[in-house]
Amino acid sequence: MRVMEGQKQKPTMDRAMTKEHSFVAGDYSDRDLYVSSRTQERALNSAMVTAEISESLEEYLEIFEAFYADDIEVSSETAEEPIRGKDRVRSLLTTFLVPLHVMAEVGGLSISIRQTAIPGDVAGETHSAGRSTWSACPAGRAR
Amino acid sequence: MTWRALRKWNGSRVVYEYHYDEQQNGGRLTSDDLSFDAANLPQCGGNEAMGNEDSYVALGLKVWKAQIDRTNKLFGGLSSEEVLREIAPGRNRLLYLWGHLTAIHDAMLPLLGLSERLHPEFDVAFVSNPDKSRADIPSHEQVRQAWNNVNDELSRGFERMSWSDWLQRHSAVSAEDFAKDTSRNRFAILLSRTNHLSYHLGQAILGRK
Secondary structure, eight states: OEEEEOSOOOOOHHHHHHHHHHTOOOOOTTSOHHHHHHHHHHHHHHHHHHOOTTTOSHHHHHHHHHHEEEEEEEEESSOSSOEESHHHHHHHHHHHHHHHHHHHHTSOEEEEEEEEEEOOOSTTEEEEEEEEEEEEOOTTTOO | OEEEEEEEEETTEEEEEEEEEEEOOSOOOOTTTTOOOGGGOOOOTTOTTSOHHHHHHHHHHHHHHHHHHHHHHHHHTOOTTGGGOBSSTTSOBHHHHHHHHHHHHHHHHHHTTSOOOSOTTHHHHHTSSOTTSOSOOOOHHHHHHHHHHHHHHHHHHHHHOOHHHHTSBOTTSOHHHHHHOTTSBHHHHHHHHHHHHHHHHHHHHHTOO
C-alpha cells in the first residue's frame, strides 16, 4: 500500500493555477495499459485531494469533465442500479456538491480527504481507498 | 467515512467506477452543528476567547469579502468589449451589472454611517434607469475605478466598526422604528447587500463567455 497524497494543503493561488493544468488527460495509447491507468489514477486522486470544496464546486466538476468518459457507469454496494452516462452522473454530482459547498463556505463545515492507492494486477483497473473526515468548525473560529 | 473505489480506465478516461466497503464512524452532523446560532457553535481551533458577537461579525465579513473577491476576479478579467456583453439576449449588460453593484455599495457608506457617497451620480445610470435607456453612462474604466474606490472605502470602514457598531440602527430607519424592530441594524445591511451581490454575480457569470 502506498500513500499517494497527504492531507489537504491550504490552497494557494499558485497551486490553484498550476492545478488547472495538472489534470490534463494524457494520451497513453502507445504505453502499457497497466502503467498508464495507474498514472491516471494518481493524477485523479491528487486532483480530488487538492480541490477545495469551500472555495468552489467548479473544481470538482472540472475534474469530472477531465477524467470521466461520456459513457461512464457508476455504481456502489448501496445503490440499487448503476448510473449511466456523463450527464446523469454530472447532475447527481452537482446535486451532491452544491449543499456541501454552501455548508463549507458559510456554515463552517470542514472536510478533509486522504487517498491511498491499493495495488492491483489487472491492466486498466485501479483501486483506491478513501477517507474523509467531516467536522463542524465555524468559519469565524477556525484556525 | 471510508470507502474503496474500483475504476476501469479506457485510455485516459474512467469508464466504470464502483464504490464498496463504505463505512462511517462517529455521529452524523446535523443542522444544529452548522447553525449560525452563536450560542450553540462548537469551539474549534482555540479561539475560545473570541466572543459570540465577534463570531457573527467575522462570519458576515468573511462571506462579504469572499463575494467581493469573486466579483473582482470576474469583472476584473473582462476587456472593454467583453463588459458590453448581455448576460442573456435582451437583458442587462455586464457593465450595467457592475455599475449597479457599485452604486448599491456606494449607498452603503452613508447607510452604515461611514462616509458620504463617493459616486451618487451612478444612481441615474445604474439604478433608477434600466440598461440601454441612456447613452451617457460611465465608461468601463470609470466603473472599474469607482468599484475599487467604493469597496476600499467600505473595507476601511468595516475595520473601524466594532460589534456594537453593527448592532446600531442604519441611517435609513428612524429611532422610533428601530425601537420597534432592532433587526433593522447595520449588520442586516451587510447581509442583505451580500445576498444582492451574490444574486447579480450569478447573473454575471452567464455573460462571461
